[in-house]
Amino acid sequence: MRLYQIPKPEGIDSLLLREAPMPKPGRGQVLVRMRAASLNYRDLMVLTGRYARGAPLPDLVPLSDGAGEVAEIGPEVTRVKPGDRVAGIFMQSWLGGEAEPADAASSLGGAIHGVLAEYAVFEQTGLVHLPAHLSFEEGATLPCAAVTAWNALYGGRPLIAGQSVLVLGTGGVSVFALQLAHAAGARVIATSSSDAKLARAKALGASDGVNYRQQPEWQQAVLALTGGRGVDHVVEVGGPGTLPRSIEAARPGGQIHLIGVLAGPAGEINPTTAMRKGLILRGIYVGSRQMFEAMNQAIALHRLHPVIDRVFDFEAAREAFRHLQGQTHLGKVVVRIQ
Ligand SMILES: NC(=O)c1ccc[n+]([C@@H]2O[C@H](COP(=O)([O-])OP(=O)(O)OC[C@H]3O[C@@H](n4cnc5c(N)ncnc54)[C@H](OP(=O)(O)O)[C@@H]3O)[C@@H](O)[C@H]2O)c1
Numbered sequence: 490m491r492l493y494q495i496p497k498p499e500g501i502d503s504l505l506l507r508e509a510p511m512p513k514p515g516r517g518q519v520l521v522r523m524r525a526a527s528l529n530y531r532d533l534m535v536l537t538g539r540y541a542r543g544a545p546l547p548d549l550v551p552l553s554d555g556a557g558e559v560a561e562i563g564p565e566v567t568r569v570k571p572g573d574r575v576a577g578i579f580m581q582s583w584l585g586g587e588a589e590p591a592d593a594a595s596s597l598g599g600a601i602h603g604v605l606a607e608y609a610v611f612e613q614t615g616l617v618h619l620p621a622h623l624s625f626e627e628g629a630t631l632p633c634a635a636v637t638a639w640n641a642l643y644g645g646r647p648l649i650a651g652q653s654v655l656v657l658g659t660g661g662v663s664v665f666a667l668q669l670a671h672a673a674g675a676r677v678i679a680t681s682s683s684d685a686k687l688a689r690a691k692a693l694g695a696s697d698g699v700n701y702r703q704q705p706e707w708q709q710a711v712l713a714l715t716g717g718r719g720v721d722h723v724v725e726v727g728g729p730g731t732l733p734r735s736i737e738a739a740r741p742g743g744q745i746h747l748i749g750v751l752a753g754p755a756g757e758i759n760p761t762t763a764m765r766k767g768l769i770l771r772g773i774y775v776g777s778r779q780m781f782e783a784m785n786q787a788i789a790l791h792r793l794h795p796v797i798d799r800v801f802d803f804e805a806a807r808e809a810f811r812h813l814q815g816q817t818h819l820g821k822v823v824v825r826i827q
Contacts, residue, residue, distance in 0.1 A: 491773045492606030493806055500539035501810045502553065512610045513564035521575060523800060524625035524662040526555035526604050527578035528813045528822045529633045529661060530597030535599055535721075549724050553579050553597040554618055555604030557826070558630035566613045574619040577604060578778045579632045580715050582613035585779035586824040593774070597632075605806060607827055617781050630821040631785070633775055634661035638669055639784040640776035641724050641746035641769065647809065650674030650744065652672075652747040655711055655738055656695075657731055659686045662748060664820040666724040667693055672791040675722075678714055680707050686819050693796065708734040719743060729756025769785050803827065 494511050514520040532552055534540035539564075555577040559569050569575060581601065583592040597603045597613075619628035652810055655668040655678045656663040667677050671694030679690040680701045687698030699710040712719055719740035725732060730752025731746040735745055763770060776784075798818035801809035803826050813822045 490607040490792070491803070492550050495536060495545070495551055496548055498536055498540075498545055498549075500580065501807050504536060504807050506804065506806070509606075514561055514566075514609055516564045517533040517566060518745075519559055519566055519569055519575075519613050519616060520561040521557040521558040521564075521577075521609050521611060521616070522560040523555050523604055523826045525557070525629035525826055526552045527630040527634075527661075528552065528809055528824070529554065530749065530813070532598060533810060533814055535808040540542050540599060546600070549587060549602070550600070550602035550606055550609075551598045551657055552605040552824075553577070553599065553700040554629055555609070555826075556625045556631075557609075560608065568613045569616060569618075572701050573626065574625070574690075576619055576628050576632055577609070577611050578615050578617060578717045579636060579775040579778075580586045583613060583777045585777050586793065588670035588774060588777065597691045601778040603667060604729070605824065605826075607803075607805055611762060614778070617778060617785060620785050622789065622792055623794070626797060626800055626823045626825060628800055629823060630661070630797065631788075632781065634821065635665040635669075635788075635795065636717070636781050636784060637662050637748060637773055638724065638777040639787075640773050640780050641666060641748060641771075642669055642673070642722065643783070644773070644776060645746070646744060648673055648675055648722060651677070652757040653678060653715060654722045655720040655735070656680070656759045657701075657726050658682070658751065659690055659815075659819045660726065660751070661821050662726055663724060664693065666688075667695055667798075668793055668796070669787065670722075671695070672787065672793060678711055683818075689819055703795065706734070708738040715740070718744055722746065724748065727752035728754060729758060732756075732758055733762075734766065736766070739768055741766045741767065742768070743775055744771060747772045799823070800825050
């Protein structure tokens with residue numbers, strides 16, 4: 490079988506397509522014939538050596554997000570059977586409750602080998618069934634970006650119909666947050682660098698759009714749209730570069746879901762405004778299997794379809810990474826495996 494490996498994380502060209510022996514599932518394990526995988530910003534960080542805390546795993550197989558069908562099961566496997574359509578969970582050991590530090594050591598395509606491969610072996614506990622109405626390509630977009638958006642909206646003090654949600658940009662996490670919040674009856678305000686993307690965000694259910702390039706003080710526009718009060722939730726994917734404005738854009742007692750670092754990993758934050766407004770700042774690290782399964786129920790109920798920007802062939806995985814890096818996408822970038 491073929492798989493991609495990263496011998497040294499030195500950029501997109503360090504991604505190599507190689508042959509490897511067919512893996513065999515052991516006790517409690519499942520061999521999955523991978524059909525599709527999807528990319529996250531995090532995978533670019535992995536590929537450029539900006540992600541791993543310690544030394545990266547030698548010849549790491551990249552990507553956390555993939556879907557496929559069960560090809561073979563090992564002894565004592567009861568959760569799935571051959572032919573089942575499944576996806577891996579981001580942290581293989583985080584099944585429910587709060588994440589423990591050890592769970593981070595089970596993240597696919599980071600701490601352990603990932604899914605950009607024709608076949609992969611998972612512990613049976615590390616899989617969920619795909620919603621029946623989704624293709625493998627759509628299912629492959631769920632494990633990181635969608636579960637992160639779900640955790641933001643429902644993992645803390647849950648979103649309530651009629652509340653407002655601000656999503657920053659139109660990348661994978663933000664578009665899932667838009668779709669899930671819209672399905673829940675919330676008002677969604679989206680920001681983007683592009684008017685064309687804002688038009689598409691509105692077609693997906695956003696009620697308002699703010700171009701953060703044209704309006705660098707975009708938090709003022711968000712306040713104006715909410716009668717000066719601010720939004721109930723901010724899906725914060727920018728990090729220190731956007732957080733001060735997100736704090737201003739949140740209503741008193743609102744929640745800011747700390748997710749990403751798209752606007753740079755470092756910067757100074759003055760907590761005074763957050764303190765005076767009684768904001769809840771909640772860190773998010775993807776989510777558990779329990780959250781993934783709850784989200785899948787909602788996706789199935791509302792027949793939501795993930796927004797796929799472009800699908801690349803397996804042999805063109807490097808092009809997929811370049812496309813993600815270019816940030817012209819809206820939603821998810823997918824690799825079709827077989
Ligand atoms: N904590 C977690 O568990 C977790 C999970 C998933 C992702 N993340 C993090 O969340 C972030 C988003 O991940 P992703 O995979 O969704 O990324 P992505 O798909 O690569 O998002 C790219 C988009 O983000 C928008 N963007 C870039 N810079 C921006 C800025 N300064 N302000 C507002 N929007 C900006 C742009 O949208 P426009 O072109 O529309 O402006 C861009 O196209 C990343 O930092 C990622 O590492 C964290």
